[in-house]
Amino acid sequence: MTPQEATRTQRIPLNRDRVLRAAVALADATGIDALSMRRLAQELGVVPMALYKHVANKEELLDGMVDAVVGEIDPPASGPDWQRVVRGRILSARxxxxxxxxxxxxxxxxxxxxxxxxxxxxxMAGSFRDGGLSADLTHHVMHAMGSRLLGFSQELFDTSGPSGPPDPGLAARYPYIAELAATAAHDGGSTVGGGCDDQFEFEFTLDLLLDGFENLRRQGWTSARKA
Amino acid sequence: MTPQEATRTQRIPLNRDRVLRAAVALADATGIDALSMRRLAQELGVVPMALYKHVANKEELLDGMVDAVVGEIDPPASGPDWQRVVRGRILSARxxxxxxxxxxxxxxxxxxxxxxxxxxxxxMAGSFRDGGLSADLTHHVMHAMGSRLLGFSQELFDTSGPSGPPDPGLAARYPYIAELAATAAHDGGSTVGGGCDDQFEFEFTLDLLLDGFENLRRQGWTSARKA
DNA sequence: CTTGACGAGTGTACGCCGTACACCTATGGT
DNA sequence: ACCATAGGTGTACGGCGTACACTCGTCAAG
Structure with missing residues (x-):
C-alpha cells in the first residue's frame, strides 16, 4: 500500500459534489434553519473554512443544493397526450x-x-408548445402554474401535532374553517387522521387547470388585450 | 408644563403597536433580511433589549408583523355575485x-x-359558501387558491436589473423560455420594459380558476373518491 | 534529487446576530 | 412616605458567516 492509498482511504478529499450532497442530507435531516456552514463542516469532519475552497459562500451553497434537488425531477416523458406528459412531470416534481x-x-x-x-x-414550456399551445398561451399557462393566488401556501391547513380534540372556541371564531375541517375529517377513505388528503388536493387543482388550459387551446384563445 | 408632559414629549413610550409598525416599515424599506432586533431598536432610538418588553422574541415579532399586514386587506364586500366578491378581495390582498x-x-x-x-x-371560505358552493367543494377550492403547482413562485421570470440585451447563449440553451420572453416583450401595451404584465398574469389565473369553480358548482360537483 | 508553485485544509479573528440576566429608575396606588 | 411595578439599560454569551494569513502534501520542471 503506497502512502497515497493510505492517505486516500484515510480521508477522501472533499469536492463540490460531496459538499452539496452532505448539505442536502443535513437539510433533509435537521431542517434548513439548522444548516450552517459550521454544522456542515462538522458533518464532513473538516474545519468550517475548508468548505470555502468548494463553494464561494453560503448563497452559492444554497444555489448548488437547489440544482441538486431540481436535478432529481424525472426528465419529461414523451407521448402524444400533452396533458399526460405535463401531469406526470409535475407529479414527479412534487x-x-x-x-x-x-x-x-x-x-x-x-x-x-x-x-x-x-x-x-x-x-416544461416545451411540453406545452409540443402539445399545440401557442407561445402566447404557453406563457400565461406557465405563470398560472406558479401562482399562489392567496399568497399563502396550502399547508396552512395542516393542524399537525398531537392536536387532541379541536379547540371549540376556534370553531366559534372561524366557523367556515371549522366546517371545512369537519368535511375533511369524515371524508373517509385514504386519510386516517383529521388532516386532508394533500395529494388529492394537488391533483384536483392540477386537473382543473390542465382542463382549463385545454379548453383555451381548443378555442384558439389569445391574449387580446385592448390597450 | 408639568414634568410629566416634558417627559412625554421628550420620549413617547414604546408599545407593541409602535414596535410592529416600525418593524413593518423597516422591512419595507430595507428588506426582511436586514431586519434585526438591533437595527429595529436603533430605529426606535432604544437599546435592543427594550424590545423584549413588548414582544417575546423575534418569532413573535414576525407573527405580529404578519397580522399587521394581513389586517390591511379590505374586508369582504357584500353582493349577490360571489365571483365578484372573491375577486375583489383577492385583488386587495394582492x-x-x-x-x-x-x-x-x-x-x-x-x-x-x-x-x-x-x-x-x-x-374567504365564507364567501364561497355564501355563493352556493358546497362545503366539500369550498374545501378543495380553498386548497386550489393556495397552490403553487410548480413549487416555484411566478416571479422567477423577472429578469429585473439593468439587463441590457439578453444573453444570446441563454436563448440557445433555453429556447422555449426565450420564446416566452419574446412573446412577453412585443406583447405591447402596458409593459414598457422586457418584463411581463404580472397583473395580467395574476388575473388570468384567477379568472381561469374562478370560472372552473363556477362550472363545478353548476354541475353539482362532489369529491366522489372511490376508496 | 531539488525546487518551487499550487491546491486543499487549518487557525485565528472580526463583526453581526438573538437573547438571558441583573440592574436602574420613574410612576402611581396605598 | 412608601414601595411594587413596568419600561428601559448594560453586560455578556454562544452561534453565525467569512476575511486573511498559514501550513503541508503533491507533482512538474530543472
Whole structure:
C-alpha cells in the first residue's frame, strides 16, 4: 500500500459534489434553519473554512443544493397526450419537493433562477408548445402554474401535532374553517387522521387547470388585450 | 408644563403597536433580511433589549408583523355575485402583498397560521359558501387558491436589473423560455420594459380558476373518491 | 534529487446576530 | 412616605458567516 492509498482511504478529499450532497442530507435531516456552514463542516469532519475552497459562500451553497434537488425531477416523458406528459412531470416534481421539504422555500428565496431551474421550466414550456399551445398561451399557462393566488401556501391547513380534540372556541371564531375541517375529517377513505388528503388536493387543482388550459387551446384563445 | 408632559414629549413610550409598525416599515424599506432586533431598536432610538418588553422574541415579532399586514386587506364586500366578491378581495390582498414584498415569504415561514390569517381564510371560505358552493367543494377550492403547482413562485421570470440585451447563449440553451420572453416583450401595451404584465398574469389565473369553480358548482360537483 | 508553485485544509479573528440576566429608575396606588 | 411595578439599560454569551494569513502534501520542471 503506497502512502497515497493510505492517505486516500484515510480521508477522501472533499469536492463540490460531496459538499452539496452532505448539505442536502443535513437539510433533509435537521431542517434548513439548522444548516450552517459550521454544522456542515462538522458533518464532513473538516474545519468550517475548508468548505470555502468548494463553494464561494453560503448563497452559492444554497444555489448548488437547489440544482441538486431540481436535478432529481424525472426528465419529461414523451407521448402524444400533452396533458399526460405535463401531469406526470409535475407529479414527479412534487414527489421530489416532498422528499426535500425545505427546497421550495429555498428556491423561492434565490434572487435569480439557477440553471437547473431554468432547464426545468424550459422543458416544461416545451411540453406545452409540443402539445399545440401557442407561445402566447404557453406563457400565461406557465405563470398560472406558479401562482399562489392567496399568497399563502396550502399547508396552512395542516393542524399537525398531537392536536387532541379541536379547540371549540376556534370553531366559534372561524366557523367556515371549522366546517371545512369537519368535511375533511369524515371524508373517509385514504386519510386516517383529521388532516386532508394533500395529494388529492394537488391533483384536483392540477386537473382543473390542465382542463382549463385545454379548453383555451381548443378555442384558439389569445391574449387580446385592448390597450 | 408639568414634568410629566416634558417627559412625554421628550420620549413617547414604546408599545407593541409602535414596535410592529416600525418593524413593518423597516422591512419595507430595507428588506426582511436586514431586519434585526438591533437595527429595529436603533430605529426606535432604544437599546435592543427594550424590545423584549413588548414582544417575546423575534418569532413573535414576525407573527405580529404578519397580522399587521394581513389586517390591511379590505374586508369582504357584500353582493349577490360571489365571483365578484372573491375577486375583489383577492385583488386587495394582492395589493397589500405588493406593498410588503417580504410578507408572503414570512407568512409561509410561520409554523402555524396567526389569528389574522385564520380570519382572512375563514371569511374567504365564507364567501364561497355564501355563493352556493358546497362545503366539500369550498374545501378543495380553498386548497386550489393556495397552490403553487410548480413549487416555484411566478416571479422567477423577472429578469429585473439593468439587463441590457439578453444573453444570446441563454436563448440557445433555453429556447422555449426565450420564446416566452419574446412573446412577453412585443406583447405591447402596458409593459414598457422586457418584463411581463404580472397583473395580467395574476388575473388570468384567477379568472381561469374562478370560472372552473363556477362550472363545478353548476354541475353539482362532489369529491366522489372511490376508496 | 531539488525546487518551487499550487491546491486543499487549518487557525485565528472580526463583526453581526438573538437573547438571558441583573440592574436602574420613574410612576402611581396605598 | 412608601414601595411594587413596568419600561428601559448594560453586560455578556454562544452561534453565525467569512476575511486573511498559514501550513503541508503533491507533482512538474530543472
Amino acid at each position: 414527489r421530489v419537493l416532498l422528499r426535500h421539504p425545505w427546497a421550495a422555500r429555498v428556491i423561492e428565496s434565490r434572487t435569480g433562477p439557477t440553471p437547473a431551474v431554468l432547464a426545468y421550466l424550459d422543458s | 395589493r397589500v402583498l405588493l406593498r410588503h414584498p417580504w410578507a408572503a415569504r414570512v407568512i409561509e415561514s410561520r409554523t402555524g397560521p396567526t389569528p389574522a390569517v385564520l380570519a382572512y381564510l375563514d371569511s
